[in-house]
Every structure is written in structure tokens, then in C-alpha cells.
Amino acid sequence: MINTFAVLLIFQTLGEGLAYLLSLPIPGPVIGMLLLFVFLIIKSDAVTALAPTALGLLRHLSLLFVPAGVGVMVYAQRIASEWLPILAALVASTAVSIAVTAAVVRWLHKPMAPPPALQPEGRP
DSSP, X not given: OHHHHHHHHHHHHHHHHHHHHTTOSSOHHHHHHHHHHHHHHHSTTHHHHHHHHHHHHHHTGXXXXXXXXXXXXXXXXXXXXXXXXXXXXXXXXXXHHHHHHHHHHHHHTOOOOOOGGGSOXXXX
16 A cells, blocks of 8 residues: 555656656646556556555545635635636536547547458458
């Protein structure tokens, strides 16, 4: 368990360091997550070692929404005064997310032609 937390923190720290050193507009934890993803692809046996603790973290994921809820309560007055731009941003970003997801799913589900060795005889 401690080893898994150490691995997760190492990748988050690497991501934060890269974001800082390269002045990237992407948050460090996102870069760290991408680095962890690449690591898990390269070293597939690490998945079995990280899975139990990762699943435990996912079971308690709702606790991560507490800070966001506190932030909403702290800025309730500002949210109330600027509700229209916030609502417009939420609606627009949701629509863009749905459209991009649909395009990616459609692209991934393109029918692929079988390799030439597997095509029926008489067909190019």
C-alpha cells in the first residue's frame, strides 16, 4: 500500500516538475497521470501491484469533492453575482465535451478492412 502511494506521488511530482520546468499550461497531476499511463503500458506487471490500492482510492473518491464543495460555499456570493457567464461556460464546455467524445467514438469505430492475406480470393 505504501509502495503504491509512493509510486503515485512520484509520478505526480514528476508531472508537477515537468509542468513547472517547461512552463506547460497543463496541470502537473495530469502530466503525471499520463506518465503513469505510459509506465503501466510499458511495465504491465505493475498493474497487478497498483490495482488493490488504486481500487481502494476509487471507493473513497467522493471525499475528493469536499474541498470543491467548500470552495463553492466560500464563493457563493460571487457565483450568485456571476451566474450567467458561469452557466454559459458550463453549457458550452459540456456541449464541446459531448461533441468531441462522439467524434472520437465514431473515429474509433470505423470499420477496418481485413489484412490482404485474409481477404477472400478474387477481391483486391
